[in-house]
Amino acid sequence: MSGFWSGWVMFLVVLNLGITFFLFLWSQRLQIPTQPDGTTGHVWAHGVLRESVRKLPLWWVLFSASMFVVGIGYLALYPGFGGYRGALGWTSIDQWQRDTAANNAKIEASLQPLGSMDIGQLSKNRTALTSGERLYLDNCAACHGTAAGGNQSLGAPNLVDDDWLYGHDSLMTSILDGRNGVMPAWAPTLGRDGVNEVASYVLSLSGVNAPADWVAAGKPRYEMLCVACHGADGRGNPALGAPNLTDSVWLYGRDFASVSASIAEGRSGVMPAWRGRLGEEQVRMIAAWLHAQGPT
Structure with a gap:
């Protein structure tokens, strides 16, 4: 973020906090004119309803005041005040990378016992089929459909019939390296x-x-x-x-x-080629799931 935009964001943050804090303090001291019966004189429903004035409860005042402390503390600890990175040095990119690495480690651990199986064996393994179905839905269903029946308007082939443009043994190559027809x-x-x-x-x-x-x-x-x-x-x-x-x-x-x-x-x-995004082991899970759906 450039120095100008960092300063502009800081200005907006201070302005909004300042205005909000001023209104909070002013609301505690503001005296609203009332009638002898404690109402403002505003009536509705032919005089049945009357607007009364009461002070805010103490718990509400204290809770609202604490929100200003929380907000300032957040800006001190986390990024949000212009180009200031925060005392903790937290960033959304770092968090995403940590979570992604942890998730990939879990996936690798769950797939490791399946590494020695061929696709035919994987197509009968519950763990492989569960992983393969989820990977397929996340990456392939947009074109080939949730049931892998294809989409003629896109030219996306049916993946669960017995007709294969590049042959039955080419599925892994097609997913990993893509095709251009x-x-x-x-x-x-x-x-x-x-x-x-x-x-x-x-x-x-x-x-x-x-x-x-x-x-x-x-x-x-x-x-x-x-x-x-x-x-x-x-x-x-x-x-x-x-x-x-x-x-x-x-x-x-x-x-x-x-x-x-x-x-x-x-x-x-x-x-498209999926080797870079999924890798060979995850593609094997998809191939196993498709194999289990097909007629052969």
Whole structure:
């Protein structure tokens, strides 16, 4: 904090404390004019209610006075008075670091006995599943959903089915190092009619009815532009993260509009890398929990 802003904060603190303390003292000496019956003369509800004046109880006065002592003591011990760090040298950052370190130590101690287990064994361990579920909800559920069913609007895949873009054995790598899936936009090359024809052919591979003439015209276009990633039979390529086009699992939707949009405009899916935030042991807990939810 610069010297100017430190001084400005000090000024505001002293001003507010001074005004508040003055009003507190003034309220003890203030004499409010009253009627002979001890009321102010203010009446409500057609004279039924009358405003009386009584001194504040001593306990209230003493308690309020003690709050000024507490406030000044707080400013002396903790930061709050401009750039002054406080007699205790406490900071919120230091407190956060201490609490984080203590929490990490607890996590490491609870996970240490599980270090020798593989993911299959962890998926049957109650401690691992409890930790994995909590870690998943804290870090993954925003995109993949609380039940790990995915989100087509985000292009976040279902994590509990039997369809994996990068293969069943790639889960740890996907979480630790992230993924960048890119589907190029083919509208400039194919044009509107070409996009419709390729979309029809692609949908036909998974058993969806499409106009026969569009399917026939789309096949050679697919063979020219798409086989490099998705293969001649349309079954995809896990090494590239190219999806299987012959099943019923579609990352962005199986309807004609969604498939056409993917071909025309392309897709860019990003899975962030979690190695730096979670580390390998915590990622293993997440993988074990997902393994336990899945069909295999």
